[in-house]
Amino acid sequence: MNMYPNATTDIYGIVGHPVGHSLSPVMHNSAFRILKINAVYLAFDVTNLEAAINGIKALGIKGVSVTIPHKQAVIEFLDEIDDMAKRIGAVNTIINRDGILFGTNTDWLGGVRALEEVIELKDKKIVIIGAGGSARAICIGLKDRGAIIHIANRTVSKAKELALLCGGSFSGLKELDEISSEFDILINTTPVGMYPKHNEIVIDPKLLSNFNVVMDIVYSPVETLLLKEARKRGCKTITGLKMLLYQAIAQFELWINQLAPIKEMEKALLKAIG
Numbered sequence: 184m185n186m187y188p189n190a191t192t193d194i195y196g197i198v199g200h201p202v203g204h205s206l207s208p209v210m211h212n213s214a215f216r217i218l219k220i221n222a223v224y225l226a227f228d229v230t231n232l233e234a235a236i237n238g239i240k241a242l243g244i245k246g247v248s249v250t251i252p253h254k255q256a257v258i259e260f261l262d263e264i265d266d267m268a269k270r271i272g273a274v275n276t277i278i279n280r281d282g283i284l285f286g287t288n289t290d291w292l293g294g295v296r297a298l299e300e301v302i303e304l305k306d307k308k309i310v311i312i313g314a315g316g317s318a319r320a321i322c323i324g325l326k327d328r329g330a331i332i333h334i335a336n337r338t339v340s341k342a343k344e345l346a347l348l349c350g351g352s353f354s355g356l357k358e359l360d361e362i363s364s365e366f367d368i369l370i371n372t373t374p375v376g377m378y379p380k381h382n383e384i385v386i387d388p389k390l391l392s393n394f395n396v397v398m399d400i401v402y403s404p405v406e407t408l409l410l411k412e413a414r415k416r417g418c419k420t421i422t423g424l425k426m427l428l429y430q431a432i433a434q435f436e437l438w439i440n441q442l443a444p445i446k447e448m449e450k451a452l453l454k455a456i457g
């Protein structure tokens with residue numbers, strides 16, 4: 184009989200605010216169950232971030248995911264962060280190495296891996312809509328894969344800032360009318376199309392036929408209006424759920440040091456999202 188949790192159960196979790204909607208517990212706990220690892224993953228709704236990070240050390244929590252709004256602010260409370268987290272300017276994963284808190288970022292890897300399942304990225308011309316935190320993580324990952332990047336954002340000054348960082352070009356959203364035909368891949372990193380505004384779309388749908396691949400990082404709903412319209416026009420589509428899954432898989436493998444049960448984690452995720 185399974186006697187977990189018990190006095191030797193390892194604790195993992197997510198810190199964010201709010202976190203009640205997080206799908207991370209479902210994914211990580213399903214992996215622990217399948218691999219018979221004596222560990223549990225919990226959600227911590229945190230407003231006092233410094234106290235929560237001290238609590239990780241004090242309680243011996245083994246690993247933590249970090250989500251909105253703490254991904255940038257958490258950096259100052261960690262002992263060490265890696266080069267990728269420095270470049271992205273955000274940490275979404277903390278590893279507790281015998282009391283030393285090490286921060287890294289797996290969001291970029293989630294986005295890149297979801298794309299690479301479908302298309303080789305080197306020299307591909309990619310439009311990224313949005314210039315926020317997730318756009319920054321994805322852009323840096325794509326730059327390292329040798330992609331050619333254009334940032335289109337509602338606030339053009341932010342598009343410019345990100346384009347400078349990843350050696351790409353930039354524009355507002357309206358300019359997409361003229362330039363879309365030059366690109367292979369479109370990625371939406373804005374919340375446009377997310378419940379309850381699931382009838383909204385960030386780009387004129389007729390432009391979608393210019394792209395081979397369209398990815399939306401919004402995952403609620405899974406099949407956004409953008410992806411429906413792209414599929415109608417013959418594009419390959421990638422859901423935000425894939426990015427969510429692959430960033431979690433990278434976290435799990437960093438914490439547990441063994442391969443994650445991808446299929447089971449995906450099944451748990453799909454079941455939870457209905």
Ligand SMILES: NC(=O)c1ccc[n+]([C@@H]2O[C@H](COP(=O)([O-])OP(=O)(O)OC[C@H]3O[C@@H](n4cnc5c(N)ncnc54)[C@H](OP(=O)(O)O)[C@@H]3O)[C@@H](O)[C@H]2O)c1
Pocket residue numbers: 290293312313314315316317318336337338341372373374375377385400401402423424426427428430
């Ligand atoms: N699938 C995943 O694993 C995953 C991971 C992270 C995030 N996400 C999702 O990605 C989305 C963005 O997250 P984030 O952390 O990058 O947010 P963020 O840092 O707040 O950035 C949001 C971006 O979207 C733009 N934007 C917002 N509302 C817009 C609108 N009505 N029309 C046009 N542009 C708009 C903003 O433009 P301005 O600069 O003009 O304000 C900004 O560039 C969220 O829906 C989040 O749930 C998914």
